[in-house]
Amino acid sequence: MHSSILIRDPLLCCRMKDDINQDDVLDTFRGGHVYIEGNRIISAGPEAFTGKADRVIDAGRMLVLPGLVNTHHHFFQSLTRNIYGTRRSELFDWLSTHYEIWRGIGGDAFYISAKTAMAELLRSGCTASSDHLYLFPRNAESTLIDREIGAARELGLRFQPTRGFMSMSKRDGGLPPEEVVQDEEAVFEDIGRLVEAYHNHRSGSMLRISLAPCSPFSITPGSMRRTVEVAEEHGLQIHTHLAETRDEERYCLEKFGKRPFALMRDLGWIRENAWFAHCIHMNDAEIREAGKAGIGVAHCPTSNMRLGSGIAPVKELLGAGAKIGIGVDGSASNDSSNMLMELRNAMLISRLREREFWLDADEVLWMGTMGGAKVLGRDDIGQIKAGKCADISMISMDRLEYAGAQHDPAAAVVFGVAMEAVDHVIVNGRMAVDHGKINGLDDTALIREQQRLSDGLVAMAEKHMRRKLRR
Numbered sequence: 133m134h135s136s137i138l139i140r141d142p143l144l145c146c147r148m149k150d151d152i153n154q155d156d157v158l159d160t161f162r163g164g165h166v167y168i169e170g171n172r173i174i175s176a177g178p179e180a181f182t183g184k185a186d187r188v189i190d191a192g193r194m195l196v197l198p199g200l201v202n203t204h205h206h207f208f209q210s211l212t213r214n215i216y217g218t219r220r221s222e223l224f225d226w227l228s229t230h231y232e233i234w235r236g237i238g239g240d241a242f243y244i245s246a247k248t249a250m251a252e253l254l255r256s257g258c259t260a261s262s263d264h265l266y267l268f269p270r271n272a273e274s275t276l277i278d279r280e281i282g283a284a285r286e287l288g289l290r291f292q293p294t295r296g297f298m299s300m301s302k303r304d305g306g307l308p309p310e311e312v313v314q315d316e317e318a319v320f321e322d323i324g325r326l327v328e329a330y331h332n333h334r335s336g337s338m339l340r341i342s343l344a345p346c347s348p349f350s351i352t353p354g355s356m357r358r359t360v361e362v363a364e365e366h367g368l369q370i371h372t373h374l375a376e377t378r379d380e381e382r383y384c385l386e387k388f389g390k391r392p393f394a395l396m397r398d399l400g401w402i403r404e405n406a407w408f409a410h411c412i413h414m415n416d417a418e419i420r421e422a423g424k425a426g427i428g429v430a431h432c433p434t435s436n437m438r439l440g441s442g443i444a445p446v447k448e449l450l451g452a453g454a455k456i457g458i459g460v461d462g463s464a465s466n467d468s469s470n471m472l473m474e475l476r477n478a479m480l481i482s483r484l485r486e487r488e489f490w491l492d493a494d495e496v497l498w499m500g501t502m503g504g505a506k507v508l509g510r511d512d513i514g515q516i517k518a519g520k521c522a523d524i525s526m527i528s529m530d531r532l533e534y535a536g537a538q539h540d541p542a543a544a545v546v547f548g549v550a551m552e553a554v555d556h557v558i559v560n561g562r563m564a565v566d567h568g569k570i571n572g573l574d575d576t577a578l579i580r581e582q583q584r585l586s587d588g589l590v591a592m593a594e595k596h597m598r599r600k601l602r603r
């Protein structure tokens with residue numbers, strides 16, 4: 133651990149403005165310095181720094197960014213990427229097949245898959261992530277969130293795990309099988325335990341718990357309401373999936389007689405401390421209402437393309453006043469956890485719409501940092517400014533992919549694709565990635581262990597489903 137770090141003479145540093153509607157939203161400077169002491173940024177600007185530091189990083193060829201913030205993921209899904217039986221599926225069919233594999237996941241697999249996903253995130257410049265863990269298989273231990281937290285602490289990632297759950301199985305008209313839904317009382321008891329054991333609301337916190345019932349088609353209305361109350365009691369953020377597909381819309385209209393947004397509004401969910409993954413199929417009135425309430429949205433373009441779900445109305449939501457961050461979503465629908473790639477896809481997918489809705493590199497960079505911080509309810513990350521947490525990523529421009537694009541280093545990392553890990557990642561004042569290597573991680577051992585667990589799970593599901601899931 134370095135007690136002070138000096139980032140000297142950056143090729144370009146993006147500090148990020150408070151609001152996306154401001155001019156020069158990246159708030160850049162060239163040369164100068166960023167100086168870190170302990171876990172905080174002490175100063176950042178074009179002036180030279182004359183003092184000493186324990187570690188000095190020459191950033192003369194580097195783009196310096198606030199650490200990227202991932203607002204939506206399902207780490208455990210990294211065990212089931214690229215399953216042949218779901219490659220051409222839309223959401224409901226995709227889910228039903230995966231549930232049959234996921235119900236066999238145990239505690240070790242939750243730990244290893246979380247570590248794998250977090251390592252990928254770190255390598256792409258991400259310093260803070262949420263995870264939506266809603267799957268608690270009946271035969272697995274109950275402390276799955278604790279296993280993820282263990283992995284985050286080892287790798288030094290700032291973490292906002294969400295205690296998710298499913299409470300409405302096929303028997304009650306939901307989508308998931310009986311073996312993965314939980315009794316409501318047990319869930320809320322576990323929420324109390326997790327908040328007590330881990331939740332830290334203070335500025336600079338490395339861990340905050342949020343609550344995240346899975347979706348309108350796997351949760352009873354009663355559990356949805358109770359989640360809002362419990363979150364209020366403890367001052368927590370709440371999270372779920374919303375308006376992802378037309379199937380979901382049809383399901384809600386048939387079962388509840390309402391569109392998904394109206395259902396969530398009537399359950400008390402359209403509020404400032406709530407953030408929702410996707411928000412694709414929303415009409416103008418719903419967008420206005422969402423913006424007025426100041427909800428957060430996790431935009432997950434790769435997953436939306438993979439499952440053919442649609443394109444989220446990001447510009448309209450921003451214009452209405454909603455907070456927007458970027459999320460890679462689970463690795464069974466992405467199938468990677470690369471935040472830089474996600475920013476690029478957010479920009480590219482917007483170009484399939486009318487021109488007025490196009491996003492530019494500056495906008496997705498802001499959404500991937502400051503936007504994500506706002507969505508997660510944090511005012512201490514997402515910017516490179518005095519007093520903010522020292523969460524920073526650095527990317528060398530000396531890569532073949534950027535040769536010819538270096539005149540604008542910030543746009544280069546969105547328009548182009550970095551084929552290797554970013555160079556340095558600092559989380560909370562600690563070097564989490566140093567010269568492209570994650571500190572304290574044996575990549576090869578992790579990769580092999582994850583593959584071994586994945587092979588076992590799929591083989592078990594194939595036996596039980598009597599269906600071939602892999603080619």
Ligand SMILES: [Zn+2]
Nearest residue numbers: 373409461462
């Ligand atoms: Zn999701």
